[in-house]
Structures are given as C-alpha cells and as structure tokens.
Amino acid sequence: MRTGERKRTAALIPAAGSGTRLGLGPKAFVEVRGKSLLARSVAALAPYVNEVIVALPEGLELPPGLPARAVVGGDTRQESVRRLLEATDADTVLVHDAARPFLPEHVLLALLEAVPETGAATVALPVADTLVRQSAAGDWGELTPREGLWAVQTPQGFDRAALLDAHRQAARDGFAATDDAGLLARLGVRVRLVPGDARLFKVTTPGDLALAQALARTLDEA
C-alpha cells in the first residue's frame, strides 16, 4: 500500500450454518420481529466498513436490499471464514457471526480502536458464573476457577493477510479452532481482549431465540 493511502476494512459474516440446535432451518434467515438475524448483523456493521461479505449456505441467495455481497460457505465455520478472507483484499477484517444480531455500537468502536495495536483483537466477556467440569457420570466433577476466564464473542478484528495465513496453516496442519482468534493465538500472535456485552449473545437454542425476541422488542422500540 502507498504511504498515505487509507486502509480498507471489510466485515466478514459467516452465515452458512444449518442451525441444527435451533431447528428452524438455516439460522441466519430466521427472523426476529420481522428482521432476519443476518439483516440485523449486516445493518450493525455496514456503516463502519468499506464492504460487507456474507458466507451463505450453497443454493441460498442474499435477501434483496442488504448492503453486502455473498460467497458460498463451507462445511465448517472455519472453512466459511477462509472463503470470506479469500474474497476480499481489504487490509483489516472484522469477522462477525450472523447469529449474534445485537451488536452495540460502543463495543464495535472499542474493537476498531484495539485492532491496530497487535493486528488481532476479539470482543469477549469475563465469565460471571461458577464453572465446573462434569464427572464421568455427568455430575459435578471438578471446580474450575473462573478468575481470568473470558467467554469469547464476535466481532473479532484482524489484519487480513495474517488471518488468512493462519487459516492456511491450520488447514495444512488439520487444526480446527472454534473461532478465528484461536488460529492466530496458536502462532504466538498477541490477541487483545475487548470487553463485550451480554446483548451480543449467540442465538443458538430456542431459549436464545425467545430472549432475542424480547430484546428486539425493547431495542427496536427505543
């Protein structure tokens, strides 16, 4: 990039999951008060980035009117994100689950500020509950101290080239991670933790969807 040229940022939204745990078909298309999870996630990010790219299940198209373009996702979230990374030449990427439809602006702004510090940052929440590992019988096994533990959310922000390299190395090594920050952390990259928000929960189960309906009622009417 030439000196003085503005850095470009892309929002990458993996939305190609099948929504098995929710049981209502492809989850990104499930609506909460008349607006899909995908549309809500796109709307939260679009004003802050140069482009939005969405990974969709094969055979499905982007609903009309969304300020985004689409690629076909893969069999896993990791594969979907890799395809999204290969579809842009942006300098910085924000990877955000379509399944997290309520992204507060202040969290996004804090993430955008943190990313340039190390080229890798994620939104996350300090764990507030008591943590326990189950026993072989499925009962209370071992207490796990929660001090210093965070529950990782999205969005996560990265230098695109570094994340793409981490994805390619992971694919070569057969390494699977549940998020993108984990792929860079395993290579020794320092990942900044940016305090998230309870409203950024992932809509995973029918109970989460009920919560999303209630929250949308409050937020949409605010």
Ligand SMILES: Nc1ccn([C@@H]2O[C@H](COP(=O)(O)OP(=O)(O)OP(=O)(O)O)[C@@H](O)[C@H]2O)c(=O)n1
């Ligand atoms: N092959 C996949 C699997 C998941 N995702 C996306 O990754 C995000 C987080 O995944 P998750 O919440 O687990 O969604 P699903 O895979 O759809 O849910 P489930 O595991 O219940 O089937 C979602 O936005 C989902 O669409 C994706 O793009 N490609």
Ligand SMILES: C[C@](O)(CO)[C@H](O)COP(=O)(O)O
């Ligand atoms: C990326 C993520 O949302 C961070 O918490 C999470 O790991 C996705 O997990 P899933 O099983 O693909 O929903």
